[in-house]
Amino acid sequence: MDHDPSSYGESIAGIYDDLFGAMMDTDAAVELLAELAGDGPALELGIGTGRLALPLWRRGIEVHGVDASPAMVEQLRRKPGGVEIPVTMGDLRNVPVDGRYGVVFLVFNTLFALTSQEDQLRCFESVAGHLEPSGAFVVECFVPDMTRWQNHQTVQAQR
Numbered sequence: 001m002d003h004d005p006s007s008y009g010e011s012i013a014g015i016y017d018d019l020f021g022a023m024m025d026t027d028a029a030v031e032l033l034a035e036l037a038g039d040g041p042a043l044e045l046g047i048g049t050g051r052l053a054l055p056l057w058r059r060g061i062e063v064h065g066v067d068a069s070p071a072m073v074e075q076l077r078r079k080p081g082g083v084e085i086p087v088t089m090g091d092l093r094n095v096p097v098d099g100r101y102g103v104v105f106l107v108f109n110t111l112f113a114l115t116s117q118e119d120q121l122r123c124f125e126s127v128a129g130h131l132e133p134s135g136a137f138v139v140e141c142f143v144p145d146m147t148r149w150q151n152h153q154t155v156q157a158q159r
Contacts, residue, residue, distance in 0.1 A: 046110035
C-alpha cells in the first residue's frame with residue numbers, strides 16, 4: 001500500500017473529532033495562539049477538521065490553513081464557519097502559501113506526518129519564510145521514547 005501526505009487524513013477523517021476530541025485542551029491552545037497571532041493573520045499547518053482554526057476565527061482572527069487531506073478539509077467545511085477559512089491543499093514540507101503570518105502553528109503531533117528529519121527541517125525552513133519578523137512558530141508534539149523501537153519499527157496492541 002502506498003502512503004502519501006494525505007493518507008492519514010483520508011483514513012481517519014470521519015472519526016477524528018470523536019476519537020481525539022476529549023484528549024485535547026482546545027481552550028488553552030486557542031488562548032495562547034490568539035495572543036501570539038495578535039492582529040493576525042494565523043496559519044495552521046495540518047488544519048484538518050478545524051479544532052483550533054474555527055475557535056480562532058470566531059474570535060475574529062484571520063486564519064488560513066494547509067492540509068494534504070481532502071477528507072479532513074471536507075469535515076472542516078461541514079462545520080459552522082468552516083467554509084470561511086481559506087485552505088490550501090498541499091504538502092507541509094514546502095508550505096504552499098503566500099504571505100506572512102504572526103503565528104504559524106503545527107499541533108497535536110502533526111509534525112510526525114513528516115517522517116524524516118530532512119522533511120521536518122524543510123518544513124521549518126519554509127515556515128521561517130512566512131513569519132512576520134516578530135512572529136512565532138508553535139509546534140506541539142510529544143518526545144518519542146526511542147527505546148520502544150527496535151530495528152526501526154514498533155508494534156503494540158491497544159484496546
